[in-house]
Amino acid sequence: AKSYNITLLPGDGIGPEVISVAKNVLNLAASTQGIEFKFNEMPMGGAALDLTGVPLPEETLTAAKQSDAVLLGAIGGYKWDKNEKHLKPETGLLQLREGLKVFANLRPATVLPQLVDASTLKKEVAEGVDLMVVRELTGGIYFGKPRGFGTDENGEEIGFNTEVYAAYEIDRIARIAFETARKRSGKLCSVDKANVLEASMLWRKRVIAISEEYPDVELSHMYVDNAAMQLVRNPKQFDTIVTNNIFGDILSDEASMITGSIGMLPSASLGASGPGLFEPIHGSAPDIAGQDKANPLATILSAAMLLKYGLGEVKAAERIELAVLDALNRGFRTGDIYSPGNILVGCKEMGEQVLKSL
Amino acid sequence: AKSYNITLLPGDGIGPEVISVAKNVLNLAASTQGIEFKFNEMPMGGAALDLTGVPLPEETLTAAKQSDAVLLGAIGGYKWDKNEKHLKPETGLLQLREGLKVFANLRPATVLPQLVDASTLKKEVAEGVDLMVVRELTGGIYFGKPRGFGTDENGEEIGFNTEVYAAYEIDRIARIAFETARKRSGKLCSVDKANVLEASMLWRKRVIAISEEYPDVELSHMYVDNAAMQLVRNPKQFDTIVTNNIFGDILSDEASMITGSIGMLPSASLGASGPGLFEPIHGSAPDIAGQDKANPLATILSAAMLLKYGLGEVKAAERIELAVLDALNRGFRTGDIYSPGNILVGCKEMGEQVLKSL
Numbered sequence: 001a002k003s004y005n006i007t008l009l010p011g012d013g014i015g016p017e018v019i020s021v022a023k024n025v026l027n028l029a030a031s032t033q034g035i036e037f038k039f040n041e042m043p044m045g046g047a048a049l050d051l052t053g054v055p056l057p058e059e060t061l062t063a064a065k066q067s068d069a070v071l072l073g074a075i076g077g078y079k080w081d082k083n084e085k086h087l088k089p090e091t092g093l094l095q096l097r098e099g100l101k102v103f104a105n106l107r108p109a110t111v112l113p114q115l116v117d118a119s120t121l122k123k124e125v126a127e128g129v130d131l132m133v134v135r136e137l138t139g140g141i142y143f144g145k146p147r148g149f150g151t152d153e154n155g156e157e158i159g160f161n162t163e164v165y166a167a168y169e170i171d172r173i174a175r176i177a178f179e180t181a182r183k184r185s186g187k188l189c190s191v192d193k194a195n196v197l198e199a200s201m202l203w204r205k206r207v208i209a210i211s212e213e214y215p216d217v218e219l220s221h222m223y224v225d226n227a228a229m230q231l232v233r234n235p236k237q238f239d240t241i242v243t244n245n246i247f248g249d250i251l252s253d254e255a256s257m258i259t260g261s262i263g264m265l266p267s268a269s270l271g272a273s274g275p276g277l278f279e280p281i282h283g284s285a286p287d288i289a290g291q292d293k294a295n296p297l298a299t300i301l302s303a304a305m306l307l308k309y310g311l312g313e314v315k316a317a318e319r320i321e322l323a324v325l326d327a328l329n330r331g332f333r334t335g336d337i338y339s340p341g342n343i344l345v346g347c348k349e350m351g352e353q354v355l356k357s358l
Numbered sequence: 359a360k361s362y363n364i365t366l367l368p369g370d371g372i373g374p375e376v377i378s379v380a381k382n383v384l385n386l387a388a389s390t391q392g393i394e395f396k397f398n399e400m401p402m403g404g405a406a407l408d409l410t411g412v413p414l415p416e417e418t419l420t421a422a423k424q425s426d427a428v429l430l431g432a433i434g435g436y437k438w439d440k441n442e443k444h445l446k447p448e449t450g451l452l453q454l455r456e457g458l459k460v461f462a463n464l465r466p467a468t469v470l471p472q473l474v475d476a477s478t479l480k481k482e483v484a485e486g487v488d489l490m491v492v493r494e495l496t497g498g499i500y501f502g503k504p505r506g507f508g509t510d511e512n513g514e515e516i517g518f519n520t521e522v523y524a525a526y527e528i529d530r531i532a533r534i535a536f537e538t539a540r541k542r543s544g545k546l547c548s549v550d551k552a553n554v555l556e557a558s559m560l561w562r563k564r565v566i567a568i569s570e571e572y573p574d575v576e577l578s579h580m581y582v583d584n585a586a587m588q589l590v591r592n593p594k595q596f597d598t599i600v601t602n603n604i605f606g607d608i609l610s611d612e613a614s615m616i617t618g619s620i621g622m623l624p625s626a627s628l629g630a631s632g633p634g635l636f637e638p639i640h641g642s643a644p645d646i647a648g649q650d651k652a653n654p655l656a657t658i659l660s661a662a663m664l665l666k667y668g669l670g671e672v673k674a675a676e677r678i679e680l681a682v683l684d685a686l687n688r689g690f691r692t693g694d695i696y697s698p699g700n701i702l703v704g705c706k707e708m709g710e711q712v713l714k715s716l
């Protein structure tokens with residue numbers, strides 16, 4: 001039997017609840033495919049801060065690096081919001097992304113027919129939306145130097161960051177995006193602000209250069225302000241979107257809300273080699289933590305992405321995806337996606353139903 | 359009779375058409391209030407490039423500075439899209455904003471009851487939306503230095519920009535935002551990315567400091583990715599939003615599309631003193647330029663903002679706003695906001711109807 005080492009990072013808030021459910025689902029899906037998992041649970045985020053004083057302990061990063069894939073719950077909470085930067089849970093997440101060198105963040109936003117009513121968009125606008133944001137994750141203004149605080153020539157306090165991209169960083173994320181688009185509908189839209197920013201001008205130039213390797217993919221370009229509008233006006237015009245770290249942060253969240261069911265949306269972060277990082281796109285939802293109310297499906301679907309993109313176990317991944325659909329078809333809903341006529345369940349029970357479908 | 363000098367910058371695409379209509383409306387509104395306008399039409403954007411080789415001729419900037427207010431149509435078009443940066447129409451616009459020192463960009467996004475169906479959002483979500491984005495306009499990554507191209511330590515080509523804010527820049531835009539919120543519903547939401555960016559940490563710190571001058575305004579903070587989601591989920595939760603230049607570019611466009619009628623939305627850009635710059639938020643729409651199809655209402659409402667915020671002529675401004683509503687109530691619609699049962703008209707005829715209402 002094949003055996004994989006998985007690092008689990010439950011994190012904060014609802015993280016531990018959804019990870020525990022996803023772990024059970026992974027185990028069952030694996031056993032039906034003759035796979036075995038060894039899980040290694042490590043502290044991360046606010047939980048790690050409380051335990052060790054830092055948001056990403058070295059042991060956690062080392063364990064993650066040595067495993068075959070990493071599944072993260074969620075991090076953050078009011079408790080640590082006022083911490084200094086190096087003691088924020090978010091900083092731990094950025095260090096994890098950097099440490100694992102996962103430069104490609106894949107964020108699907110799909111409106112399931114079962115959940116089309118959850119969107120705030122009109123049915124005819126929301127129905128059939130199926131797009132993928134490919135976000136650059138280890139470069140740009142998140143990591144650019146110089147950064148910090150200082151004073152300007154008049155002695156005024158300043159805060160500054162650097163948006164910077166090197167050609168190779170753009171090339172490698174562009175290739176992932178073209179490959180992704182090729183496997184989907186063959187349409188790629190690159191989003192930048194090349195009418196204003198030099199970093200975006202280089203972005204556009206390199207994306208165009210790389211497009212010559214993918215003559216079968218139809219490439220278009222859009223300014224980020226227009227993209228933010230078009231996602232609201234007609235999200236169905238998009239298939240694959242590729243963009244930088246900060247624009248990807250904003251647009252992928254906007255796209256996810258367009259589906260109306262962010263409790264359903266997974267993500268994968270991949271590097272050139274080494275383990276990938278898989279996490280639901282929702283946050284730690286401290287308000288409902290520990291109340292068995294969280295929707296575990298985003299984490300379960302992240303586990304499916306882990307199988308597919310992280311381990312190449314496509315069959316097991318598809319079984320999980322089908323099981324999620326089956327549980328939805330049988331009417332089970334957590335509070336965030338509940339509408340009258342369905343069966344309202346908690347986090348654990350939703351997990352049980354997915355196991356049953358599996 | 360009071361007399362004002364207005365610089366008109368028709369610009370490109372549909373710019374000349376909508377400016378010509380707005381000019382007539384300004385004239386009539388003025389005459390009924392005992393005001394007189396002297397108009398000075400100057401080239402700008404692509405039109406200026408073709409005529410003079412630069413997107414903002416010195417004569418244009420000088421004329422603008424010496425006038426009492428500036429009304430701009432729209433700039434840009436395919437023709438100049440591949441120009442080098444200093445020869446882009448957009449660069450002219452940035453130079454104009456910088457030259458006039460208009461650091462505060464006010465962008466209302468209002469869903470009129472007459473046009474609620476134009477939104478792609480469900481009626482119950484869109485109806486009653488009435489928010490104002492206060493965007494910092496002459497700082498941040500748009501203007502920050504260093505910027506440009508170069509090579510990194512491995513000889514890789516790089517493109518870079520600097521997101522930088524000084525305390526005084528944040529303080530002055532924050533004051534405008536608090537004043538704006540105070541005149542509206544008394545709620546201000548400051549949007550930043552203070553969990554990652556130092557420039558945003560300073561932003562948040564200064565906004566909190568300035569809030570002590572406005573104890574009657576309720577201040578909240580939101581990360582930009584969450585704001586992009588919340589605008590889709592429940593735009594009515596917002597009244598006044600204040601944010602930096604690039605986040606404001608993205609969020610104000612998203613907010614405008616939520617109304618479904620960006621052909622209706624004006625904007626005002628104001629400095630500490632000197633003339634303000636007023637322009638519709640829509641672009642130059644080269645596809646429909648010269649076809650008498652453009653919606654002139656955004657420019658007419660920008661003229662109303664010019665009267666109100668630029669000249670303090672509140673009465674004349676309100677007359678124009680009421681005239682626009684009256685023309686809509688009488689059923690007149692340009693193509694972009696047309697729905698069956700209304701009367702489809704072109705740009706000129708829409709202008710005539712507003713004149714009639716006036």
Ligand SMILES: CC(C)[C@H](C(=O)O)[C@@H](O)C(=O)O
Nearest residue numbers: 090091093094249553554583
């Ligand atoms: C928590 C935060 C640092 C993070 C980001 O900005 O990347 C989050 O918003 C995300 O998108 O995963």
Ligand SMILES: CC(C)[C@H](C(=O)O)[C@@H](O)C(=O)O
Nearest residue numbers: 195196225448449451452607
């Ligand atoms: C044309 C462009 C430079 C401009 C901007 O980014 O500010 C536009 O998008 C706007 O919002 O007025």
